[in-house]
Amino acid sequence: MFQLTSPSCLKPASVWVYGYDAKWLGRSPVLLIHRDVTHKETLWWSVAKNESVAAVNQDLIALARSLNFQPPAGAVSDGKPGITVMIKSIFHLENCQRCLVHVERDLKRYLPLHSPLEATQSLRMVALTLIKINSKTERRVYLTAVKRWHRHYGSLLKTRSYPIPGSGVKRRWWYTHGNLRRAWRLMTKAPDSLFHFLDNSLVPKTNNSLEGINRHLKRRAGMSKGKQLSLMIWKLAFSRVKTNRQRKKLWDIWKQQLLP
Numbered sequence: 001m002f003q004l005t006s007p008s009c010l011k012p013a014s015v016w017v018y019g020y021d022a023k024w025l026g027r028s029p030v031l032l033i034h035r036d037v038t039h040k041e042t043l044w045w046s047v048a049k050n051e052s053v054a055a056v057n058q059d060l061i062a063l064a065r066s067l068n069f070q071p072p073a074g075a076v077s078d079g080k081p082g083i084t085v086m087i088k089s090i091f092h093l094e095n096c097q098r099c100l101v102h103v104e105r106d107l108k109r110y111l112p113l114h115s116p117l118e119a120t121q122s123l124r125m126v127a128l129t130l131i132k133i134n135s136k137t138e139r140r141v142y143l144t145a146v147k148r149w150h151r152h153y154g155s156l157l158k159t160r161s162y163p164i165p166g167s168g169v170k171r172r173w174w175y176t177h178g179n180l181r182r183a184w185r186l187m188t189k190a191p192d193s194l195f196h197f198l199d200n201s202l203v204p205k206t207n208n209s210l211e212g213i214n215r216h217l218k219r220r221a222g223m224s225k226g227k228q229l230s231l232m233i234w235k236l237a238f239s240r241v242k243t244n245r246q247r248k249k250l251w252d253i254w255k256q257q258l259l260p
Contacts (some may be wrong), residue, residue, distance in 0.1 A: 075205035
């Protein structure tokens with residue numbers, strides 16, 4: 001696509017922020033999408049069997065070369081640890097914002113609304129304030145609430161369950177409140193990545209730019225995965241062209257690649 005139209009992030013003195021997300025078609029394949037969230041332009045996409053670090057790394061290397069090493073001023077992603085490390089390494093960034101929409105979505109799954117456990121209900125109330133944080137003062141209030149919760153209910157995070165003798169269960173033990181632990185780790189691990197947007201005003205706290213793209217790339221009931229994927233790629237490609245001349249050039253490029 002770079003041979004068709006030059007993205008805004010390549011303009012002299014352009015400041016931009018990189019965003020990454022993935023669009024799944026069932027369990028496989030997955031469409032990996034890389035975007036300039038500042039100028040709302042999709043820069044790169046590829047199809048992979050799964051959202052692996054290797055697949056994303058291959059994309060990032062190709063994208064960095066195409067950008068002529070014009071690095072972004074920041075980045076936001078869905079927060080998968082291996083991919084986050086790769087993004088920071090490729091673009092030489094100290095931090096990468098975790099999309100708080102993704103975080104909130106996971107927290108709601110780990111902390112169900114109608115849980116009978118008081119600790120779960122209490123942590124859910126704190127968790128749902130995360131997306132509303134817009135200042136360092138509100139961050140301090142949130143972190144204080146997290147610490148207060150841990151003083152009251154922290155012992156539950158270490159509670160273990162054991163199999164009944166003779167039940168045939170092979171596991172020796174497990175954490176009784178596994179989802180509560182997962183939510184706690186999500187809310188407390190690498191806090192700098194949760195609140196990077198407060199230190200870098202250019203970086204958004206969510207991946208809404210990509211979430212909008214993903215909603216636009218709707219799956220069609222009854223259509224095969226291959227056709228759905230082709231339709232999504234067409235939509236991504238044509239989102240980059242602005243004029244009839246560019247559309248004709250895009251079609252000419254595809255004809256050269258597809259026709260014998």
